[in-house]
Amino acid sequence: MGFISDQLIQWHKTSGRHNLPWQNTHDPYLIWLSEIMLQQTQVTTVLTYYKKFIKRFPDIDILANAEEEKVLELWSGLGYYARARNLHKTAIEISKNYDAKFPSSFDRLLSLPGIGRSTAGAISAFAFKKKKPILDGNVKRVFTRYLGIKEWAGKPSVEKELWEIATRNLPKTNKHIHTYTQALMDLGATICRRTQPLCNNCPLKSKCISFKKNLTKEIPASKPKKTLPINEIYLLIINSRDSYLFEKKPSKGIWAGLWSMPELENFKNTANWIKENLNEDDYKMLEIGKHKTSFTHYKLNIHFQYIFLNSSKLLKTDNCKWIKKSSLKNAALPSPIKKILNTLKDV
Numbered sequence: 132m133g134f135i136s137d138q139l140i141q142w143h144k145t146s147g148r149h150n151l152p153w154q155n156t157h158d159p160y161l162i163w164l165s166e167i168m169l170q171q172t173q174v175t176t177v178l179t180y181y182k183k184f185i186k187r188f189p190d191i192d193i194l195a196n197a198e199e200e201k202v203l204e205l206w207s208g209l210g211y212y213a214r215a216r217n218l219h220k221t222a223i224e225i226s227k228n229y230d231a232k233f234p235s236s237f238d239r240l241l242s243l244p245g246i247g248r249s250t251a252g253a254i255s256a257f258a259f260k261k262k263k264p265i266l267d268g269n270v271k272r273v274f275t276r277y278l279g280i281k282e283w284a285g286k287p288s289v290e291k292e293l294w295e296i297a298t299r300n301l302p303k304t305n306k307h308i309h310t311y312t313q314a315l316m317d318l319g320a321t322i323c324r325r326t327q328p329l330c331n332n333c334p335l336k337s338k339c340i341s342f343k344k345n346l347t348k349e350i351p352a353s354k355p356k357k358t359l360p361i362n363e364i365y366l367l368i369i370n371s372r373d374s375y376l377f378e379k380k381p382s383k384g385i386w387a388g389l390w391s392m393p394e395l396e397n398f399k400n401t402a403n404w405i406k407e408n409l410n411e412d413d414y415k416m417l418e419i420g421k422h423k424t425s426f427t428h429y430k431l432n433i434h435f436q437y438i439f440l441n442s443s444k445l446l447k448t449d450n451c452k453w454i455k456k457s458s459l460k461n462a463a464l465p466s467p468i469k470k471i472l473n474t475l476k477d478v
């Protein structure tokens with residue numbers, strides 16, 4: 132492969148990103164937080180959330196002592212809430228078992244909830260100056276294009292090979308591991324972009340196979356498509372007095388810990404449910420609809436009935452509550468639910 136680490140370190144001096152708020156620090160808490168947020172989200176979106184988050188939870192003890200719901204609320208809009216739940220669990224574990232100090236051991240980092248091999252590598256490099264490789268989506272793209280690997284990077288044998296390449300390509304000493312790791316991330320995000328890579332500005336172009344053979348549209352290969360099973364759920368969206376009725380999801384399963392809508396087996400029992408839970412016979416059906424969404428392992432059809440009620444009583448209060456429309460922006464709701472609510476007509 133040749134050693135691209137020297138070229139990347141040189142390139143970063145003049146062309147890398149130097150002013151992101153989580154750079155120029157060795158504080159593992161801040162680095163960890165940014166790495167988790169960046170796992171599925173673009174830098175521009177993360178910037179706002181990161182600032183809000185560290186203002187509210189400036190250190191790991193404060194995060195550990197917060198209620199999970201408050202953490203989810205602050206995460207609202209970033210999606211992939213499992214990241215927020217794991218963030219909270221990890222904070223509790225570090226606060227309890229590590230005297231509120233991030234462990235510097237790679238294996239211990241890897242054992243914490245939500246920290247995979249690449250994230251543990253990034254924390255090790257940025258916070259502890261350790262020579263550990265990273266292999267996130269951006270890095271996979273750079274390596275597969277540079278080497279002309281046409282197979283999907285998520286295939287286990289290809290992934291194994293990429294980890295070996297990432298390890299072999301580490302700089303010789305740990306002196307520049309911080310810059311090298313940042314350079315790889317920056318090159319993937321700003322130059323070797325998924326669409327329209329800026330190959331003419333790339334420090335690797337003289338030896339890059341995809342550039343020389345014009346393969347940047349084919350590489351990286353997409354994940355092979357397979358037919359996913361389809362699940363159906365039936366939700367009641369009940370609107371009354373400027374509020375919607377929400378039901379908290381259990382701590383395990385789809386949308387764990389978030390506020391969704393009351394879920395029925397089907398819509399044959401809508402009237403009974405409203406009578407039993409809200410003591411109302413009189414309601415108005417405003418709309419019946421279906422929203423499609425998909426997850427990694429299945430597709431989900433969300434059937435909903437949009438109902439208007441005059442009163443907003445609640446008999447069984449266990450897991451249900453009314454949330455005012457004006458407070459929805461900051462509530463911990465699954466994103467498909469937010470999307471559905473945005474399509475509904477105001478009453």
Ligand code: SF4
Nearest residue numbers: 323330333336339342
């Ligand atoms: S030359 Fe183009 S395809 Fe190759 S690594 Fe650079 S940006 Fe990516």
